[in-house]
Amino acid sequence: MTMPDGTSRKTFIRTGAQTRELVEASLGARRRRELRFRLYGILAIFASVAFVVFFGYTIVKAGYPAFSQTFIQLEIGFDPAVVDPDGKRERQSLAGANYKKLVTESLLAIFPEVTDRRAKRALNGLVSSGVVYELRDMVLADPDLIGTSRKIWLPVDDEIDSYFKAASGAAQDAAAGRFKSEELEWIKRLQSQGLLELRFNRIFFTAGDSRDPEMAGILAAAKGSFFMLLVTMLLAFPAGVAAAIYLEEFAPKNRWIDLIEVNINNLAAVPSIIFGLLGLAFFINFLEMPRSAPLVGGLVLALMTLPTIIIASRSAIKAVPPSIRDAALGLGASRVQTVTHHVLPLALPGMLTGAILGMARALGETAPLLMIGMVAFVVDIPQTPLDPSTALPVQIYLWADSPERAFVERTSAAIIVLMLFLLLMNAAAVWLRNRFERRW
Amino acid sequence: MRLSTILLIYAAILFAGFLAGRHKAALIRNRSGSASGIHSLPAYHGYNVMLWGAIPALLAIVGYLAFGESLIISNVVDSLPEALRTLPEPQLNLVLNDVRNLAAGPDSIAGAVPDSAIVDAAGRLLDLRNLGTIFLGIAVILLAATGCGFAWYRLDADSRARNQVESVIVACLFIAAAVAVLTTLGIVFSVVFEAARFFAKVPITEFLFGLKWSPQMAIRADQVGSSGSFGAVPLFAGTLMISGIAMLVAVPIGLLVAIYTAEYLSPRARMLVKPLLELLAGIPTVVYGFFAALTVAPLLRSVGIDMGFEISSESALGAGLVMGIMILPFVSSISDDVINAVPQGLRDGSYGLGATKSETIKRVILPAALPGIVGGILLAVSRAIGETMIVVMAAGLAANLTANPLQAVTTVTVQIVTLLVGDQEFDSPKTLAAFGLGLTLFVVTLTLNVIALEVVRRFREQYD
Numbered sequence: 001m002t003m004p005d006g007t008s009r010k011t012f013i014r015t016g017a018q019t020r021e022l023v024e025a026s027l028g029a030r031r032r033r034e035l036r037f038r039l040y041g042i043l044a045i046f047a048s049v050a051f052v053v054f055f056g057y058t059i060v061k062a063g064y065p066a067f068s069q070t071f072i073q074l075e076i077g078f079d080p081a082v083v084d085p086d087g088k089r090e091r092q093s094l095a096g097a098n099y100k101k102l103v104t105e106s107l108l109a110i111f112p113e114v115t116d117r118r119a120k121r122a123l124n125g126l127v128s129s130g131v132v133y134e135l136r137d138m139v140l141a142d143p144d145l146i147g148t149s150r151k152i153w154l155p156v157d158d159e160i161d162s163y164f165k166a167a168s169g170a171a172q173d174a175a176a177g178r179f180k181s182e183e184l185e186w187i188k189r190l191q192s193q194g195l196l197e198l199r200f201n202r203i204f205f206t207a208g209d210s211r212d213p214e215m216a217g218i219l220a221a222a223k224g225s226f227f228m229l230l231v232t233m234l235l236a237f238p239a240g241v242a243a244a245i246y247l248e249e250f251a252p253k254n255r256w257i258d259l260i261e262v263n264i265n266n267l268a269a270v271p272s273i274i275f276g277l278l279g280l281a282f283f284i285n286f287l288e289m290p291r292s293a294p295l296v297g298g299l300v301l302a303l304m305t306l307p308t309i310i311i312a313s314r315s316a317i318k319a320v321p322p323s324i325r326d327a328a329l330g331l332g333a334s335r336v337q338t339v340t341h342h343v344l345p346l347a348l349p350g351m352l353t354g355a356i357l358g359m360a361r362a363l364g365e366t367a368p369l370l371m372i373g374m375v376a377f378v379v380d381i382p383q384t385p386l387d388p389s390t391a392l393p394v395q396i397y398l399w400a401d402s403p404e405r406a407f408v409e410r411t412s413a414a415i416i417v418l419m420l421f422l423l424l425m426n427a428a429a430v431w432l433r434n435r436f437e438r439r440w
Numbered sequence: 441m442r443l444s445t446i447l448l449i450y451a452a453i454l455f456a457g458f459l460a461g462r463h464k465a466a467l468i469r470n471r472s473g474s475a476s477g478i479h480s481l482p483a484y485h486g487y488n489v490m491l492w493g494a495i496p497a498l499l500a501i502v503g504y505l506a507f508g509e510s511l512i513i514s515n516v517v518d519s520l521p522e523a524l525r526t527l528p529e530p531q532l533n534l535v536l537n538d539v540r541n542l543a544a545g546p547d548s549i550a551g552a553v554p555d556s557a558i559v560d561a562a563g564r565l566l567d568l569r570n571l572g573t574i575f576l577g578i579a580v581i582l583l584a585a586t587g588c589g590f591a592w593y594r595l596d597a598d599s600r601a602r603n604q605v606e607s608v609i610v611a612c613l614f615i616a617a618a619v620a621v622l623t624t625l626g627i628v629f630s631v632v633f634e635a636a637r638f639f640a641k642v643p644i645t646e647f648l649f650g651l652k653w654s655p656q657m658a659i660r661a662d663q664v665g666s667s668g669s670f671g672a673v674p675l676f677a678g679t680l681m682i683s684g685i686a687m688l689v690a691v692p693i694g695l696l697v698a699i700y701t702a703e704y705l706s707p708r709a710r711m712l713v714k715p716l717l718e719l720l721a722g723i724p725t726v727v728y729g730f731f732a733a734l735t736v737a738p739l740l741r742s743v744g745i746d747m748g749f750e751i752s753s754e755s756a757l758g759a760g761l762v763m764g765i766m767i768l769p770f771v772s773s774i775s776d777d778v779i780n781a782v783p784q785g786l787r788d789g790s791y792g793l794g795a796t797k798s799e800t801i802k803r804v805i806l807p808a809a810l811p812g813i814v815g816g817i818l819l820a821v822s823r824a825i826g827e828t829m830i831v832v833m834a835a836g837l838a839a840n841l842t843a844n845p846l847q848a849v850t851t852v853t854v855q856i857v858t859l860l861v862g863d864q865e866f867d868s869p870k871t872l873a874a875f876g877l878g879l880t881l882f883v884v885t886l887t888l889n890v891i892a893l894e895v896v897r898r899f900r901e902q903y904d
Contacts, residue, residue, distance in 0.1 A: 023794070030796055030799070031796070033796075033798060033799075034796045034797060034798045034799075037798035037801070037802075038700075038704065038798070040696050041696050041697070041699060041700030041704060042700065043696075044692070044693045044694075044696035044697045044700065045696075045697050045700055045701070045713060047693055048693065048697055048716070048717065048720065048765075048768060048769075048772075049713070049716055051720070051765055052716050052719060052720055055723075055731060058731065058734075058735050059727075059731070062734070238616075239616045239619055240616075242612060242613045242615075242616030242617070243613070243616040243617035243619065243620060245613055246610070246613035246614050246616065246617040247617055250610050250613060250614075251617070259621070260617055260618070260620060260621055262890075262893075263620055263621050263624050264620045265889075265893055266624075266886060266889050266890065266893070267620055267623060267624055269819060269822060269823070269885065269889040270627070270826075270882065270885060270886070270889075271822075271823075271825070271826020271827070271828070271853070271881060271882075271885055272826070272828070273826065273828045273853055273856060273857070273878070273881070274627060274631070274826070274878060274881065274882050274885075275627070277627075277630065277631055277856070277860075277874070277875060277878045278623075278626055278627045278630050278631070280860065281630035281631070281633070281634055281875070282626055282630050286630075303623045306619065306620060306623070307620060310617075310620065334602060334606060335606075336606040336609055336610065360722065363724075364722075364723075364724025364725070364726070364727075365724070366724065366725065366726040366828075366829050367725075367828035367829055367832075367853070367857070370832075370857055370860075370861055371856075371857075371860055371861075375861055393724050393726040393727075393829075394726075396726050396727070396730060397726050397729070397730075397829065397832075397833065400726075400729070400730045400733065400734070400833060408734065411730060412730075415727050415730065418724065418727070419723070419727070422722055422724070423722075426718075426722060
């Protein structure tokens with residue numbers, strides 16, 4: 001006979017008092033074991049909760065500075081001799097003008113003592129090299145600017161940005177160490193004149209990718225993700241719901257249908273990178289669809305989310321009680337009518353919940369997109385699902401690989417944006433479930 | 441004639457067919473004087489007429505989209521002058537690209553004035569395309585109109601419109617269900633086909649048992665080391681090591697979390713812990729990868745320096761730890777389901793015999809839930825093996841065959857990504873090797889899934 005604590009006894013006949021004695025003797029050890037077991041459980045939960053907190057803290061701490069950016073206020077004179085030398089205001093000549101010179105001149109107005117060529121170039125380096133495009137777009141949008149002079153807030157170089165953001169202490173000293181003494185002098189002078197200011201980083205939300213961290217934004221990637229999810233939703237939701245209806249309501253019970261069911265369950269667990277291989281071999285190599293297009297990405301993600309949506313839709317259909325079907329059939333409705341008039345409307349919230357969760361998974365998916373060439377350096381905002389584009393998670397992957405330190409904060413900021421979208425989608429799914437969940 | 445015009449006309453004919461069918465059916469019903477005077481509701485007759493026109497014309501459109509362009513191109517190739525037509529395949533494709541670009545618009549060809557043969561061919565291409573769409577337009581109009589007309593003509597009180605429409609609907613539903621199977625077939629065919637081309641160049645035994653992986657192919661044939669070596673054992677070992685570390689993290693913690701939430705926590709505390717775990721499950725893997733590379737790897741490295749170890753910044757340990765955290769919610773949610781499915785009677789019986797809670801869990805609940813838990817763990821292993829982004833960002837690229845988790849190793853998925861990212865030609869062994877790896881990955885994960893689902897299915901029935 002084996003006791004709960006594992007000891008065994010030879011005698012099989014015991015009196016009640018003896019048993020009691022035995023149990024009481026082992027009780028202390030058993031209670032200690034119980035406590036220890038609970039402790040392990042608490043530790044495990046604590047570890048996972050601690051990870052969530054640590055993770056959130058790291059990302060937010062690294063990412064929130066990217067939502068603001070240091071700008072410098074410059075008095076830009078749109079000198080007609082520089083911007084429009086022929087005076088004809090032709091688009092082409094306006095677009096090709098030397099806007100860098102405007103920036104240099106306005107900087108020289110603040111630092112008149114700088115004359116040396118090398119020092120002038122260093123002075124120019126204070127301002128982001130992307131501002132020339134910003135000035136060009138301003139002039140192209142409004143040619144009447146030529147000949148006037150304006151105070152404009154322009155983004156500074158990323159090194160100065162991180163110096164300015166590191167308000168004080170060791171971090172600032174470290175950031176300052178990367179400048180030459182004269183550069184530091186200039187920055188301090190600009191700072192004391194109030195010409196440097198931390199402002200909301202609109203570039204981050206309105207620009208495409210860029211080699212300069214201060215000019216890089218997530219809009220191109222976000223729009224690519226949007227197009228992709230649109231294609232995925234339009235394909236995977238109807239097909240998934242239709243497949244689920246067939247399997248639950250119309251499928252005969254035979255070996256082929258079993259095969260389809262096993263297939264769907266297995267497909268849901270196939271690694272996503274395999275879907276990328278399928279996309280590369282079939283859509284791009286065989287059907288010769290364009291690389292880097294959200295359309296192909298959407299197709300691949302649709303195939304990937306289809307099993308998830310089918311499984312969720314099937315359980316939503318299963319939750320509709322048979323009495324509803326029996327009542328409809330009893331009143332003379334056909335099976336298709338029963339499904340379209342009664343089962344489908346009742347199951348739709350559950351299906352939508354599953355679809356939103358599937359979409360959320362698709363939004364965070366990266367690996368298959370790498371296979372089909374969506375790792376492009378995309379500056380222009382894509383306008384259609386056929387334009388070359390990238391996706392939010394891929395943008396995160398690309399930025400994570402960039403050597404500039406300023407990209408670390410932008411990567412984290414992009415992660416925050418992505419996580420917000422995911423939280424929003426999950427919240428929508430939860431809301432939908434709570435709002436329409438019915439107990440029969 | 442443009443494709444959009446054709447589609448518009450198509451839609452218009454179908455709509456007219458629907459209206460005509462519904463109208464005729466309504467007339468028949470009204471004439472008979474009762475709702476049962478006609479077999480189906482008028483709307484079904486409308487849809488039926490519409491479908492009779494829609495399906496044949498749709499087949500014509502799909503057929504044109506699938507084969508039209510390649511027929512036209514082969515015709516254009518035949519009309520090219522002898523010198524161009526007999527060019528080898530790659531050059532011919534370049535010529536055809538020029539032709540296509542020229543046909544797309546005069547601006548789209550940059551630089552030199554194109555050859556007159558190419559201009560002619562581009563003209564021919566445009567002519568043929570026009571002709572093709574005109575034919576398509578006529579065919580679509582004819583098919584749609586005769587289809588609708590035929591169905592409309594045959595419409596009478598006895599036609600079983602509803603049954604026909606419904607059988608089309610059910611057929612569509614079946615096709616949707618079959619897409620999943622087609623996807624699997626597509627995966628199998630595309631991966632197997634490319635992998636077969638790889639194994640024609642590199643023997644399968646060398647791939648499966650070779651100890652050296654260096655897929656760098658030389659650019660020129662006479663270069664030193666012109667053939668890469670494709671022994672995948674270091675990749676398999678690296679994959680197993682990282683997945684193993686991940687499982688060492690995920691299984692104990694995940695299981696304990698599941699047990700504690702299911703058996704000890706009050707319902708209110710459970711409402712707090714579960715969403716946190718779901719949050720963990722919802723974090724995209726690229727974010728985990730960034731976290732591993734940015735935070736965990738430097739942390740491990742500095743800990744290693746303090747303790748006197750040399751820890752690589754791309755160590756298997758770092759990637760494995762983070763992957764373990766990623767898989768943890770997966771393990772805990774499956775285990776939670778399985779533990780909750782154990783009938784309350786088993787618990788009550790155990791408590792009644794005087795067992796403590798932990799004794800009940802260890803000796804009654806876990807044995808009862810074991811098949812489900814094992815199935816869940818197998819699914820988690822298959823996930824760990826197929827996981828890509830974490831290892832791409834946090835594990836190494838060099839294929840080291842080592843048993844030391846502090847060194848950098850590489851995995852199957854990392855190699856697939858590095859071999860395929862960027863523009864690649866499709867016939868070098870380097871590119872095809874990715875499909876060989878993909879096939880291996882697919883077979884292994886599929887086997888694990890099948891076993892796991894089978895284990896879960898076979899042992900779940902005990903208590904139902």
